[in-house]
Amino acid sequence: MHGDPTEFAERVLDVVERIPPGRVMTYGDIAEFLGEGGPRQVGRVMALWGGGVPWWRVIRADGSFLPGHEQRALKHYRAEGTPLRDTRVDMRLARWTGEPAEAD
DNA sequence: AGCTTGACCGACC
DNA sequence: TGGTCGGCCAAGC
Numbered sequence: 001m002h003g004d005p006t007e008f009a010e011r012v013l014d015v016v017e018r019i020p021p022g023r024v025m026t027y028g029d030i031a032e033f034l035g036e037g038g039p040r041q042v043g044r045v046m047a048l049w050g051g052g053v054p055w056w057r058v059i060r061a062d063g064s065f066l067p068g069h070e071q072r073a074l075k076h077y078r079a080e081g082t083p084l085r086d087t088r089v090d091m092r093l094a095r096w097t098g099e100p101a102e103a104d
Numbered sequence: 105a106g107c108t109t110g111a112c113c114g115a116c117c
Numbered sequence: 118t119g120g121t122c123g124g125c126c127a128a129g130c
Contacts, residue, residue, distance in 0.1 A: 027112055038126050039112035047111050061113060068111085 008037060012045040015098065019057040021080040023096035024089055026061045033098040063088035 015030050027039035027046075046058055056073040059066065063085065065073045077084055083093035 031112090040110065040126055041112095043111045044127075045111095050111075055111085058111080060111080066111060 008034075008041065009045040009049055012037075012042055013049060013053050016046075016050070016053040016055070016058055018098075019054065019096055021054075021057075022082050022094070024057045024059050024063075024082065024091075024094045025096055025098070026059060026091075028061060029095070029097060030058065059089060061091070063091045063094075065089075 011034055012030060015025070015033060019025050025033075027042040030042045031037045031039055042058075046055060050058070054076075056066065056069070056076045065088070076082075077089065083090035
C-alpha cells in the first residue's frame with residue numbers, strides 16, 4: 001500500500017480528540033496506543049495538523065508544556081482542572097492511556 | 105545513498 | 118531541574 005501520511009495523521013488526530021478534559025497523553029503513548037509509528041511521527045502530525053484538535057492535551061513524557069504555547073496551554077489546564085505540578089502537568093495523575101474512564 | 109532535522113524518550117550525571 | 122547522549126523513525130535535500 002501507499003502509506004498515505006494523512007491516514008496515520010487522521011488516526012492520531014482522532015485519538016487526540018478522545019482525550020478527556022483534564023487528562024493528557026504523551027506522544028509516545030499515542031504511538032503505542034495506535035500500534036504504529038513512534039513519538040516523533042506523532043509529533044510531526046501535531047506540528048502539521050494539530051491546530052484543529054485539543055493540542056494542549058498532548059505533551060512530552062516529562063509533563064512539560066509545549067514550548068511557545070505555554071501561556072495558552074496553561075489557560076486550558078486551569079480551565080479543565082488538569083493536575084499541575086509547578087510548571088508541568090502532573091503525569092502521575094493526568095496521564096491517560098486510552099483506557100475507559102477509571103473509577104477514581 | 106548519505107546527512108540533517110524534528111511539537112520524542114529513557115538513561116545517566 | 119537541567120544538560121548530554123544514543124536510539125528512534127519518517128521526511129527533505
